[in-house]
Amino acid sequence: MEKFTTLQSRxxxxxxxxxxxxxxxPARFLKATDRxxxxxxxxxxxxxxxxxxxxxxxxxxxxxxxxxxxxxxxNFGCGSSREHAAWAITDFGFKVVVSSFFADIFxxxxxxxxxxxxxxxxxFLSDLMQEIVSNPQTELVVDLEKQTISVKDSELSEDFxxxxxxxxxxxxxxxxxxxxxxxxxxxxxxxAHKIY
Amino acid sequence: xSKTLFDKVWDSHVVSSIENGPQILxxxxxxxHEVTSPQAFNELEERGIPVFRPNQIVATAxxxxxxxxxxxxxxxxLSRNQLEQLSENCKKNNITLYELGHKYNGIVxxxxxxxxxxxxxxxxxxxxxxxxxxxxxxxxxxxIGTSQVAQVFASQCLLLTKPKSxxxxxxxxxxxxxxxxxxxxxxxxKLGTNSGTGYFCEYAGNVFEDxxxxxxxxxxxxxxxxxxxxxxxxxxxxxxxxxxxREFAPEGDAFEKKVAYWKTLPxxxxxxxxxxxxxxxxxxxxxxxxxTNPGMGIKISESxxxxxxxxxKKSLAYMNFExxxxxxxxxxxxxxxxxxxxxxxxxxxxxxxxxxGKKKAENVTAWLVPGSKQVEAQIIEEGLxxxxxxxxxxxxxxxxxxxxxxxDDKIPQGEYCVSTSNRxxxxxxGQGSRTILASPLVAAATAVEGxxxxxxxxxx
Numbered sequence: 001m002e003k004f005t006t007l008q009s010r011x012x013x014x015x016x017x018x019x020x021x022x023x024x025x026p027a028r029f030l031k032a033t034d035r036x037x038x039x040x041x042x043x044x045x046x047x048x049x050x051x052x053x054x055x056x057x058x059x060x061x062x063x064x065x066x067x068x069x070x071x072x073x074x075n076f077g078c079g080s081s082r083e084h085a086a087w088a089i090t091d092f093g094f095k096v097v098v099s100s101f102f103a104d105i106f107x108x109x110x111x112x113x114x115x116x117x118x119x120x121x122x123x124f125l126s127d128l129m130q131e132i133v134s135n136p137q138t139e140l141v142v143d144l145e146k147q148t149i150s151v152k153d154s155e156l157s158e159d160f161x162x163x164x165x166x167x168x169x170x171x172x173x174x175x176x177x178x179x180x181x182x183x184x185x186x187x188x189x190x191x192a193h194k195i196y
Numbered sequence: 197x198s199k200t201l202f203d204k205v206w207d208s209h210v211v212s213s214i215e216n217g218p219q220i221l222x223x224x225x226x227x228x229h230e231v232t233s234p235q236a237f238n239e240l241e242e243r244g245i246p247v248f249r250p251n252q253i254v255a256t257a258x259x260x261x262x263x264x265x266x267x268x269x270x271x272x273x274l275s276r277n278q279l280e281q282l283s284e285n286c287k288k289n290n291i292t293l294y295e296l297g298h299k300y301n302g303i304v305x306x307x308x309x310x311x312x313x314x315x316x317x318x319x320x321x322x323x324x325x326x327x328x329x330x331x332x333x334x335x336x337x338x339x340i341g342t343s344q345v346a347q348v349f350a351s352q353c354l355l356l357t358k359p360k361s362x363x364x365x366x367x368x369x370x371x372x373x374x375x376x377x378x379x380x381x382x383x384x385x386k387l388g389t390n391s392g393t394g395y396f397c398e399y400a401g402n403v404f405e406d407x408x409x410x411x412x413x414x415x416x417x418x419x420x421x422x423x424x425x426x427x428x429x430x431x432x433x434x435x436x437x438x439x440x441x442r443e444f445a446p447e448g449d450a451f452e453k454k455v456a457y458w459k460t461l462p463x464x465x466x467x468x469x470x471x472x473x474x475x476x477x478x479x480x481x482x483x484x485x486x487x488t489n490p491g492m493g494i495k496i497s498e499s500x501x502x503x504x505x506x507x508x509k510k511s512l513a514y515m516n517f518e519x520x521x522x523x524x525x526x527x528x529x530x531x532x533x534x535x536x537x538x539x540x541x542x543x544x545x546x547x548x549x550x551x552x553g554k555k556k557a558e559n560v561t562a563w564l565v566p567g568s569k570q571v572e573a574q575i576i577e578e579g580l581x582x583x584x585x586x587x588x589x590x591x592x593x594x595x596x597x598x599x600x601x602x603x604d605d606k607i608p609q610g611e612y613c614v615s616t617s618n619r620x621x622x623x624x625x626g627q628g629s630r631t632i633l634a635s636p637l638v639a640a641a642t643a644v645e646g647x648x649x650x651x652x653x654x655x656x
Contacts, residue, residue, distance in 0.1 A: 015506070016507055016510065017505070017507035018389055018390075018489050018507060020489065020619075020621045022600075022619070022621040022622070022623065022624055023621065023622060023623075026623055026627070027259075027600040027601060027602045027624075028601065028602065028627075030231050030259075030602065031231075031260065031272075031274035031275060031277070031278055031602070032274070033234035033235065033238070033277065033278060033281050034234075034235060034238065035235050045622065045623050045627060045628075050609060050627055050628055073507060074390075075389060075390040075393075075423075078389055078390065078423060078489070079325065079420075079619060079621060080324075080325050080600075080619075081232070081323060081324055081325040081339035081340060081341055082231075082232065082341075083232065083235075083323075083341035083342040083343060084342075086341070101390055101393065102393075103390070103393060103423060104359075104393055104394060104423070104425050105325060105339055105340070105341060105425070108340075108341060108344070109341035109342075109343065112341060112343035112344070113343065163217065163218070163357060164216050164217055165214055165216070165217030165218055165355070175343070176343070176344075176347050176354075176355045177239075177243070177245070177346060177347050177350050177351070179355065180220065180347055180350060180351035180353050180354075180355065181245060181350050181351055183211070183212070183220060183351070183353075184248075184351065186211055186212055186220070187211055187220070187222070187248075187351055187352065187353055190211040190222055191222070191352075194208075194222075195208055196208050196209075196317050196457060
């Protein structure tokens with residue numbers, strides 16, 4: 001997993017609520033057996049019309065916007081547990097997703113792939129969205145160490161919560177397998193004395 | 197200290213706790229399928245880590261499998277490759293696999309309970325969000341991502357923070373024609389799609405106590421659709437009866453010992469929950485969805501609400517519905533009875549009971565897809581197939597099928613499908629398709645009429 005400490009970047013506003021993982025990566029693209037290449041099909045049915053032509057109205061196709069931060073509406077990542085959604089978002093180039101609410105499994109999958117889910121208040125999210133839409137050049141600064149997200153050269157800033165263990169993992173680029181495998185003796189001892 | 201059902205099962209599986217961090221939770225059963233496991237197997241191989249407890253893993257092929265000609269080689273090269281990889285990975289790692297054609301093959305959340313793999317008091321995971329289904333037995337069961345599949349392969353454990361607890365109580369008498377699917381669609385329509393996020397949900401009250409195991413599975417299956425990681429129902433005599441005698445269930449004294457333990461699991465009377473909701477059974481009617489998430493549901497007799505929220509409007513535009521309109525008399529060309537929510541024998545009995553002596557409408561393509569080979573065999577044994585054949589319904593072979601359309605069973609662009617599955621997301625059943633979620637009874641009635649009808653009026 002790649003390390004994450006701070007990020008300064010422009011952002012893409014995806015002002016839609018309840019974005020489900022079927023939209024992030026439709027089921028028909030889940031037939032691959034590796035983790036790479038899903039970025040080509042991220043938000044596939046919103047990015048392209050059925051005949052394969054580009055949907056100019058969709059924000060990812062709007063050349064005004066760019067950057068490695070996706071600012072999305074409330075309840076992002078609901079639905080299927082497919083980790084392919086996190087792979088597709090990171091493969092496309094995003095390193096941070098901002099929303100006022102994340103679905104549990106998506107949040108876990110993101111953290112396991114070095115993609116930082118930043119949960120902010122609905123008011124801050126709305127301000128952020130407006131700021132980016134009115135000035136697409138707006139840069140955001142995400143500081144994982146300090147747990148803050150700010151609009152550069154502005155007063156607009158908010159703290160965010162993250163599990164302390166997951167924060168350490170992201171900053172150091174560790175993942176859970178190493179930790180678990182190193183605790184095998186303890187797991188075997190548990191198995192020997194299971195009470196149920 | 198008083199404990200909830202969830203507390204009791206969770207606490208007995210904690211191997212250790214990291215200070216100010218997550219806990220190591222022991223996993224008893226790991227279910228896998230072809231879509232979310234290949235990358236996990238690859239990762240283990242790359243890191244030189246063996247599978248720790250292969251005999252606690254059960255594999256099946258379901259998401260990609262065709263529902264016609266299962267004895268023939270699979271035409272789609274990518275699907276074929278994924279299924280071949282699953283077979284190779286299971287063989288290499290000594291994992292039991294019920295592949296296509298095996299008498300135990302089926303949707304992971306249908307075949308595991310049928311085989312007695314699912315039991316009260318266990319922790320169970322699968323790289324599939326509908327793993328919440330198994331909570332119907334009083335197990336802690338939840339969906340995980342592929343990185344976590346790899347963690348369980350490597351250690352039979354997961355690093356997790358204990359979720360909060362939520363209880364939804366429904367008491368009273370359900371009206372005629374109101375099925376377990378209507379109960380859960382009603383709950384989600386009232387609470388919304390993120391009300392359960394961060395929580396594990398227990399369903400309590402006489403409505404769930406009186407339900408069959410099939411019904412309880414339908415309810416728990418859709419817990420994820422209100423954001424909860426899982427749903428649970430306290431194990432009782434109905435549960436014990438269901439488990440008894442199944443392939444992997446304990447036998448004789450071992451079974452009795454387990455039952456004695458399972459009886460200790462229900463929530464203590466004075467235990468508290470972080471959040472509680474309660475509903476009256478009398479308020480529930482046959483339900484139907486009109487939008488693009490499972491929370492957008494109404495009683496079939498009601499009209500679509502009016503809401504100025506742009507995401508709500510976008511959703512209605514996708515469905516080509518108007519705020520304020522009724523869905524009654526909407527012509528429907530596709531009906532799908534299947535998926536891990538409603539593809540159990542009880543669902544096909546309900547459908548057959550309604551269909552018997554009637555004919556499918558000319559305009560409708562009606563697919564019946566059993567959840568497993570065992571359900572398929574039961575449908576034939578009980579004579580339901582004859583009823584379906586006579587009525588013009590198409591009984592296909594088991595698999596996830598048109599729930600998520602990873603195989604060839606796709607609903608065409610722009611068409612409406614009344615479906616017993618769990619998700620009405622945009623394009624879920626095929627690019628541009630429009631899904632209306634309902635119970636097997638409403639789906640069967642729609643197929644017969646060729647349009648949505650108010651089933652409650654017909655029944656009363």
